[in-house]
Amino acid sequence: MSALSFHPRVAEQHLRVDIDDWDDVYIVGDVHGCLPALERLAERLDPSDDDLVVFVGDLVRKGPDSKGVVDYVRERDNFLTVRGNNEEKLIRGTKEIDALTDDDLDWMANLPVAISWADTLVVHGGVHPNIPLSEHDVDKLQNTRAMNPGDSYDGPFWFEHYEGPQRVFFGHTVMAHPAVYQYAIGLDTGAVYGGALTAYDFHADELVSIDVDVTHESRKDSKILEPQQPALV
Numbered sequence: 001m002s003a004l005s006f007h008p009r010v011a012e013q014h015l016r017v018d019i020d021d022w023d024d025v026y027i028v029g030d031v032h033g034c035l036p037a038l039e040r041l042a043e044r045l046d047p048s049d050d051d052l053v054v055f056v057g058d059l060v061r062k063g064p065d066s067k068g069v070v071d072y073v074r075e076r077d078n079f080l081t082v083r084g085n086n087e088e089k090l091i092r093g094t095k096e097i098d099a100l101t102d103d104d105l106d107w108m109a110n111l112p113v114a115i116s117w118a119d120t121l122v123v124h125g126g127v128h129p130n131i132p133l134s135e136h137d138v139d140k141l142q143n144t145r146a147m148n149p150g151d152s153y154d155g156p157f158w159f160e161h162y163e164g165p166q167r168v169f170f171g172h173t174v175m176a177h178p179a180v181y182q183y184a185i186g187l188d189t190g191a192v193y194g195g196a197l198t199a200y201d202f203h204a205d206e207l208v209s210i211d212v213d214v215t216h217e218s219r220k221d222s223k224i225l226e227p228q229q230p231a232l233v
């Protein structure tokens with residue numbers, strides 16, 4: 001595969017990994033401070049030190065234990081994450097979480113905005129199909145949802161029209177169940193809203209979800225998307 005052409009600011013914040021270095025690869029949706037859910041999902045996946053676990057960002061905010069989730073991910077060398085829009089809010093100082101240290105914030109500031117391997121791209125928000133990847137700055141990769149300007153749940157949505165060439169794994173848009181398209185897989189299934197925490201087993205081509213038993217933040221039904229494509233079974 002030829003090298004990806006990123007926006008200059010994104011190119012500096014892109015991590016390329018070689019998945020041949022890892023036995024299994026798992027991609028995990030938005031955790032939002034839900035440490036017990038993450039621990040249960042990790043127990044279900046049971047990754048070894050030779051397996052790679054990649055998060056789509058938004059480890060933090062809204063849920064009860066952002067610090068616990070950050071520590072959980074930071075302590076494991078085989079756990080990687082892109083920087084989501086909620087990490088960005090903390091870095092830019094528009095939101096605060098008292099439990100997080102300056103060292104935690106420095107760690108977030110140095111997270112990649114994009115992680116890629118082979119023909120796969122992991123970002124938090126998405127890739128607008130009508131805009132070249134080279135014109136997606138940090139904000140676009142973190143916040144793209146609808147085809148129209150704005151952070152809208154009215155649609156149409158980028159992943160309904162995106163035709164590659166990379167297959168993109170993303171979060172940010174809360175789904176009633178995972179969105180599975182040929183070139184886009186959405187993994188934010190609303191863990192913090194009482195939904196589920198979802199992972200994708202890359203080599204097995206399977207979704208793994210655990211239900212979350214508690215609602216930490218309420219959300220309007222109109223802000224939880226029912227994707228047109230069915231989940232993998």
